Amino acid sequence: MEDGVKKFLYVNRKAPYGTIYALEALEVVLIGAAFDQDVSLAFLDDGVFQLTKAQDTKEIGVKNFSPTFRALGDYEVTKLYVEKESLDERGLTADDLQEITYEDEDDDWAEKPSIIIVSRSEMADVMAGQDVILSF
Amino acid sequence: MSYEVDGQEIATDEEGYITDLSDWTPELAEVIAKAEGVEMTDEHWAVVNFLRDYYEEYQIAPAVRVLIKSIKKSMGPEVGNNKYMYELFPYGPAKQACKIAGLPKPTGCV
Amino acid sequence: MATLHTVNKSPFETQALLSCLGHTKAGDTVLLIEDGVYGAVGNTALADAVAGLGGAVTLAVLAPDLKARGIDEGRLMDGVKTVDYAGFVELAAEHDRTQAWL
Numbered sequence: 001m002e003d004g005v006k007k008f009l010y011v012n013r014k015a016p017y018g019t020i021y022a023l024e025a026l027e028v029v030l031i032g033a034a035f036d037q038d039v040s041l042a043f044l045d046d047g048v049f050q051l052t053k054a055q056d057t058k059e060i061g062v063k064n065f066s067p068t069f070r071a072l073g074d075y076e077v078t079k080l081y082v083e084k085e086s087l088d089e090r091g092l093t094a095d096d097l098q099e100i101t102y103e104d105e106d107d108d109w110a111e112k113p114s115i116i117i118v119s120r121s122e123m124a125d126v127m128a129g130q131d132v133i134l135s136f
Numbered sequence: 137m138s139y140e141v142d143g144q145e146i147a148t149d150e151e152g153y154i155t156d157l158s159d160w161t162p163e164l165a166e167v168i169a170k171a172e173g174v175e176m177t178d179e180h181w182a183v184v185n186f187l188r189d190y191y192e193e194y195q196i197a198p199a200v201r202v203l204i205k206s207i208k209k210s211m212g213p214e215v216g217n218n219k220y221m222y223e224l225f226p227y228g229p230a231k232q233a234c235k236i237a238g239l240p241k242p243t244g245c246v
Numbered sequence: 247m248a249t250l251h252t253v254n255k256s257p258f259e260t261q262a263l264l265s266c267l268g269h270t271k272a273g274d275t276v277l278l279i280e281d282g283v284y285g286a287v288g289n290t291a292l293a294d295a296v297a298g299l300g301g302a303v304t305l306a307v308l309a310p311d312l313k314a315r316g317i318d319e320g321r322l323m324d325g326v327k328t329v330d331y332a333g334f335v336e337l338a339a340e341h342d343r344t345q346a347w348l
Contacts, residue, residue: 013265013348021348034199045265063195071194074202085268124269127345128249135346 006131007038012047014136016066017057022050023065025136030068033075040130041072044083044123048090051082051097051115066098073102078114085120139167153235160238168236172227179215180224180236183207187237197242200230248273250341253282254348257292262347264295272302275337277329279308283315288323297323308334 010029014021033039043051050066057064072078080100087093100114118126127133139146139154141164147155152171154160165184169176176184186207190198198206200221208216215221221229230242251274257263263285266276276299278286285296286307296305306327312319319328329337338344 011345013262030196030199034201044269045261065195067193067195071190071196071198071202074198074206120268124271127269128247128271130343133249133343133345135348 005036005038007040007129008032008132008134009040009042009127009130011042011044011127011133011135012050013045015046015049016055017060017062021136022047023063025134026065026068028134028136029072029077030075033072033077039077040079040081040126041077042081042083042123042126044086044120046086046090048082048086048092048097051080051100052092053096053098069098070100072100073114076102078102078104078112079116080114081116081118081123081126083120083123084117087117139164139171141167151235151241153241154238157238157240164238165236168238172232172236174225174232174236176236177224180233182211182215183221183224183229183233184237186210187233187239191237191239197230197234197237197239199242200228203230203233248275248341250274250337250344251276252344252346253278253285254280254346256281257285257296258290263292266347267295267299267303270299270303275304275306275341277306277308277334277337279311279334283307283311283317286312286322286326287317288321293323301325306333306337 010025012022012025016022029039029041051069055064055066082097094117097115101111102114103109104112137148137150137152139148141161146159146164149155152168166176169180174180187197187203204216204218204221225232234240234242249271251266251270253263253266253276255262259281263282270276285292286305299305304327305325306329307322309328309330312328
């Protein structure tokens with residue numbers, strides 16, 4: 001790990017449109033990406049709803065920010081941990097989530113998946129391995 | 137503040153970003169560019185079009201370093217570098233080009 | 247490498263406490279603050295889930311928030327520790343990171 005680089009985890013536990021948490025989290029991630037830290041995102045509980053496919057907010061008059069998750073790779077945010085149990089509890093599978101990829105600069109720009117499905121105990125390990133945890 | 141295209145008044149915020157993104161037309165882009173003191177060339181248009189495509193796909197205007205990196209990848213290093221981009225858009229490629237492209241100010245820009 | 251978890255919502259309103267308890271590791275502390283303190287009371291529908299931590303995790307409550315809600319310390323589950331504001335600060339300093347469960 002380079003000097004001064006810390007591990008930051010943004011924890012997302014809320015559904016996308018009922019409250020402002022999800023959008024605020026995403027904006028903080030995009031702004032924070034300028035600081036060249038080791039950033040990961042965690043999606044658990046209702047947070048997994050943020051990543052579902054086919055969101056269309058036209059008729060509720062708010063911005064659909066789900067496409068913005070696909071831009072995270074450009075910001076070198078390439079680790080999106082999604083909790084399997086949270087998906088299961090909500091009747092979702094990995095196939096219900098949109099595809100999010102990044103281009104690996106160190107591997108001839110090969111396109112790789114950003115979403116990493118983890119168990120609850122693996123998620124606990126991810127959390128325990130961080131320097132800073134920001135909750136939304 | 138507002139712009140005028142074909143006798144139509146286009147509303148903007150206090151910094152000159154248009155408030156209704158659907159108001160944008162290439163003619164409006166020329167008007168905004170003129171107000172910014174920018175003479176639109178093919179290179180300017182390439183950047184503006186890139187920004188509009190990026191916004192269409194991801195619903196955000198990219199941060200300047202993301203913009204330059206992407207332009208470098210798609211159009212080569214002679215266009216995709218800091219110096220050249222600032223020559224095209226002296227007040228900042230993200231900020232000023234977004235304004236001309238009819239997009240909101242990039243997230244994280246102050 | 248322990249974490250201080252804070253929970254500030256009643257477990258009867260949100261899943262935050264249960265979710266938090268599902269992600270703790272041995273040596274962690276869960277500090278209940280604001281409406282979270284209702285989760286430390288014994289003889290509730292949730293007491294079993296909380297008690298199931300089995301001692302690997304320390305459960306603490308912020309005393310001023312208990313007092314404000316008229317909850318006598320005698321009504322807390324066994325083994326729950328009470329701390330004041332200075333104790334909160336000490337906990338934050340003793341742990342490697344703090345994670346808020348909103």
